Amino acid sequence: MTSSTFVLLGILLSSFITGSVIFFLREDQHRLRTGLNLAGAVLKILFVVVLLRGVLAGQTFDLSFTMAPGVVVALGADANSVLFVSLSSVLWFFTTLYAVGYLEDSPRRSRFFGFFSLCVTSTVGIALAANLVTFLIFYELLTISTFPLVVHRGTRKALAAGRVYLAYTVGGGTLLLFAVAWLQSISGPITFTERGALGESVASHPTQLTLIFFVFIAALGVKSALVPLHGWLPRAMVAPAPVSALLHAVAVVKAGAFGIVRLVYDVYGIETAEQLGVLRPLAVLAGFTIVYGSVRALFQDDLKKRLAFSTVSQVSYITLGTAIFGPVATLGGIVHLVHQGIMKITLFFAAGNYAETLGIHRVSEMNGVGRRMPWTTAAFTVGALGMIGIPPLAGFVSKLYLKQGAIAAGQSWVVLVLAASSLLNAAYFLPILYRSWFLPAPEAWPNARDFGRFETHWMLLLPPLFTAAAVVLAGVFADSNLSPLAWARIIAGREYGP
Amino acid sequence: MTGDRLLVLVPIVPLLAAVAAFAVPRWSRRIALWSMALTATIVVWIADEILRVGDLTHPLAGWSAPLGIDLRVDGLAVVMLLAVAGVGLIVSFNAASSFHETGSRGVPERVYWPLWLFLFSALNAIFVAGDVFTLYVAFEINGLAAVSLVAIAGKPEALGAALRYLFVSLTGSLLYLMGVAVLYADTGVLDLMLLADRITPGPPAIAACVLMTGGLMMKAALFPLHFWLPPAHSSAPAPVSAVLSALVVKGGFVILLRLWFGPFAEIVDGPAVQWIGALGAAAVLWGSFQALFQDRLKLVVAYSTVAQLGYLFLIVPIAWSAETRSAALAGGITLLLSHATAKAAFFLAAGNVLTAIGNDRAESLCGLSRWLPVSAFAMGLAAVSLVGLPPSAGFVGKWMLIVAAMEQRQWWWVAVMLIGTVLAAAYVVRILGPAFLMPESDPQPGPVPRLMEWTAFSLAAASVVLGLAASGVARFVNGSLPSGVGP
Numbered sequence: 001m002t003s004s005t006f007v008l009l010g011i012l013l014s015s016f017i018t019g020s021v022i023f024f025l026r027e028d029q030h031r032l033r034t035g036l037n038l039a040g041a042v043l044k045i046l047f048v049v050v051l052l053r054g055v056l057a058g059q060t061f062d063l064s065f066t067m068a069p070g071v072v073v074a075l076g077a078d079a080n081s082v083l084f085v086s087l088s089s090v091l092w093f094f095t096t097l098y099a100v101g102y103l104e105d106s107p108r109r110s111r112f113f114g115f116f117s118l119c120v121t122s123t124v125g126i127a128l129a130a131n132l133v134t135f136l137i138f139y140e141l142l143t144i145s146t147f148p149l150v151v152h153r154g155t156r157k158a159l160a161a162g163r164v165y166l167a168y169t170v171g172g173g174t175l176l177l178f179a180v181a182w183l184q185s186i187s188g189p190i191t192f193t194e195r196g197a198l199g200e201s202v203a204s205h206p207t208q209l210t211l212i213f214f215v216f217i218a219a220l221g222v223k224s225a226l227v228p229l230h231g232w233l234p235r236a237m238v239a240p241a242p243v244s245a246l247l248h249a250v251a252v253v254k255a256g257a258f259g260i261v262r263l264v265y266d267v268y269g270i271e272t273a274e275q276l277g278v279l280r281p282l283a284v285l286a287g288f289t290i291v292y293g294s295v296r297a298l299f300q301d302d303l304k305k306r307l308a309f310s311t312v313s314q315v316s317y318i319t320l321g322t323a324i325f326g327p328v329a330t331l332g333g334i335v336h337l338v339h340q341g342i343m344k345i346t347l348f349f350a351a352g353n354y355a356e357t358l359g360i361h362r363v364s365e366m367n368g369v370g371r372r373m374p375w376t377t378a379a380f381t382v383g384a385l386g387m388i389g390i391p392p393l394a395g396f397v398s399k400l401y402l403k404q405g406a407i408a409a410g411q412s413w414v415v416l417v418l419a420a421s422s423l424l425n426a427a428y429f430l431p432i433l434y435r436s437w438f439l440p441a442p443e444a445w446p447n448a449r450d451f452g453r454f455e456t457h458w459m460l461l462l463p464p465l466f467t468a469a470a471v472v473l474a475g476v477f478a479d480s481n482l483s484p485l486a487w488a489r490i491i492a493g494r495e496y497g498p
Numbered sequence: 499m500t501g502d503r504l505l506v507l508v509p510i511v512p513l514l515a516a517v518a519a520f521a522v523p524r525w526s527r528r529i530a531l532w533s534m535a536l537t538a539t540i541v542v543w544i545a546d547e548i549l550r551v552g553d554l555t556h557p558l559a560g561w562s563a564p565l566g567i568d569l570r571v572d573g574l575a576v577v578m579l580l581a582v583a584g585v586g587l588i589v590s591f592n593a594a595s596s597f598h599e600t601g602s603r604g605v606p607e608r609v610y611w612p613l614w615l616f617l618f619s620a621l622n623a624i625f626v627a628g629d630v631f632t633l634y635v636a637f638e639i640n641g642l643a644a645v646s647l648v649a650i651a652g653k654p655e656a657l658g659a660a661l662r663y664l665f666v667s668l669t670g671s672l673l674y675l676m677g678v679a680v681l682y683a684d685t686g687v688l689d690l691m692l693l694a695d696r697i698t699p700g701p702p703a704i705a706a707c708v709l710m711t712g713g714l715m716m717k718a719a720l721f722p723l724h725f726w727l728p729p730a731h732s733s734a735p736a737p738v739s740a741v742l743s744a745l746v747v748k749g750g751f752v753i754l755l756r757l758w759f760g761p762f763a764e765i766v767d768g769p770a771v772q773w774i775g776a777l778g779a780a781a782v783l784w785g786s787f788q789a790l791f792q793d794r795l796k797l798v799v800a801y802s803t804v805a806q807l808g809y810l811f812l813i814v815p816i817a818w819s820a821e822t823r824s825a826a827l828a829g830g831i832t833l834l835l836s837h838a839t840a841k842a843a844f845f846l847a848a849g850n851v852l853t854a855i856g857n858d859r860a861e862s863l864c865g866l867s868r869w870l871p872v873s874a875f876a877m878g879l880a881a882v883s884l885v886g887l888p889p890s891a892g893f894v895g896k897w898m899l900i901v902a903a904m905e906q907r908q909w910w911w912v913a914v915m916l917i918g919t920v921l922a923a924a925y926v927v928r929i930l931g932p933a934f935l936m937p938e939s940d941p942q943p944g945p946v947p948r949l950m951e952w953t954a955f956s957l958a959a960a961s962v963v964l965g966l967a968a969s970g971v972a973r974f975v976n977g978s979l980p981s982g983v984g985p
Contacts, residue, residue: 068832068894068968069825070901133897137888144887154935162935163927170923174916177900181912185904 004061008075010047019117025110041093048089076130079491084127091250092120094463099242101459118145123251132190143169149243161235168232172222179215196269213278224256225312227289234308241352248311249345257318265495274325283323287417289316294424329405330492336398338484342470346383349464357456359447368441373455379468384429386471394474501547502556505569509623516615523608530611538583563689570628574978578625593737595949617643624749629688641667648734659729666726674713680706693761707762717750721781724804732796736849743803744842759979775815779914781808786921795858806837822902828972829898836891840883843957847873854943866933869943872951879958881926891964
């Protein structure tokens, strides 16, 4: 086995094997389970670091296996996959830590963590997939492995939400299968290639390729929650907080957005997509989703629902950046893949802390929570301000490049969309911040628990603090060589070529 | 011993074992298990021979066709034999364990095993037979043994279902036999290969084709001749249901495939190819739709078989053109194997539920994953393969069929397969959702022997893992259907 195979397999198996073992653990084997979880997460990060260094040094990574004639599972590491795999493996570590603290003493943890690990295995599979079939396989696996997490609580409401989730994602998955098969029948098996993989079929079948593009968007739009395919996301909020973090920041929504990035840049190629004229409709759809999600978020009193609609809006920034022709917009879209992840996961961690510690689920119950839980609320504040786009936080960087990219591409309407969205973001986040820091606390919290020294369990407190710090660092040091922005710059450079 | 002589042993070993088991009831269980294991070993040996030297033909008693009878095994046949041997062996262990641990439950064991072995002897004969008359004999024995096994527990609803099954099976055989008679009168030969050379399109050949196709459609439960299957498959003892759904119905299908792509190719070329695909499509939609509304686990699983058999008939139109023949055939047979293992697993797991709580109504399944975790997990894995989610064999097979259909621009079959996938996901979640998620409704399940649980699980795991072996299947079946016919 070459070292390249070893690293790629290691990234996949570090969660797959631990997950498979965890399924068979007894409920009371708490320490072993936690140990396995964290060991898997750390190991995965180490493998990703090796991969990252290798890619920077110009080493190529590939691994392929023929399942059947024409069905080749291939893994590889190009700039896009490295970006996504780093994001998901780092955030997975924090989410695991958080989940261990969050689910302490709750039933059926072995099942939960088993599927949790399978979920991240599918996500890194999506990141590392080197061709469309492999992407499809892991994309469907992600659906299977997240469903049990969404319905984990087993209540009627959870089951109903699970059914909605499954209806949307199985529908989307089936459509994706159709799109891939259709594309393959025209262009042959597709291997992701910078600047496009369609070859000569572009000239011979432009109409069909345009149609196929929109079938792809309809299929990927489910997971990336493009309006009108976003209905499952707010409903899936019944799941436990770590699952929401996973859905919104690490895996599901991201997989959809990443799929759109892959589709535009590495299947069609941005230049071909521009020629076919498919980018403009996509940009309009993304712009509409951005405004629509923000407006709906304004009217949610349930904190997690407000965050969910905010995700609907924010994820479409990635799609918007992808759909504008020009390297600067590309940069903004791709860097937001990371920035949205770290900001949104911070917000969900904090929301989970409020619910677990004080029993707060609604915005209207958050008066004075800042004084009771200053650290959590500080993290929440950083996330919220980042979302609004206040400098020097991560969200500001994304929006800056998106705006400049739009202007450079001559699409000034995008600037209006971004401005409107920022205003709306401020309108639904600032009142929360005002309430929690400046309004007096109620006499009693809905369901307060005491955790002694810290304001909440340390495993719940640490993750949001780290991710909030990342939000600050990614913004302040955006110009350094190690920032997500620097990596996005490499990608944008390669996708447009000389 | 040269490889081709092994072909005789494949049906003969279970046949002799059946007689022995009948003669010595005390040892019947042991005889059955050993002979099944022996047959499986022989089949593996044959598969190895075929990989090395290609198709095997054995003239029975030294007389080759047209005077004598040829036994013949090609890649397609050996894949079927492997499936029969593998699934059959595991299911036999399940049945043995069920007798050993939980008693007979009204099933007389000394009758059960001889019938079981007759069933397998005839099933193996179907896949080694080289001529249409031997096939008739094999189908007849197979049908009678299957009907007896459905009726064996003697419950009223099983007797009713068995009677209907008997009627259909006999009618099917009769139609088939009439077709054989017409063919023989017209061409003077019975051997499949010779028939392909000598047959000339004309009224007798068309009549034979219609009669034999009709008979095989009954055996293979192709819509709208599927009506006998759900009651028969759902009321039989679990191992019998497993073998009937997983293996027996496929005998009729494979022979139909051989006839259509062989002797009848010129006759059916044209609209008939699309029509049989349309029946398959109707089966996919109707079977899945019916499965959505069943309140008993075994009935859901049985209607799912109706749907899954429909997919197999889509092979005919998709593989008709020589360009996509090998891909569509490989995909279709992978799908067939996935269904064979997943469906056997599902029925065995359903049988375990029956053993534990005495009924299999949907509402009793709540909390199943806690009181019968291995069986529940087996059903979950089998469901992944039935729906066709990766990395299962169900996914790989369906994917290859879909890609081949797209290449032929026959997108309507693609639409059917995709709708079928969504419906399958719906009925599987509807029946299994509560099993995994709801709190238990019946807290006093009886004990279920471990072997019964793990046999179900191993079949389910096989249906997922087989996806990784699809290229092996492709290697075997490539070239099994003649490529000289069709558009």
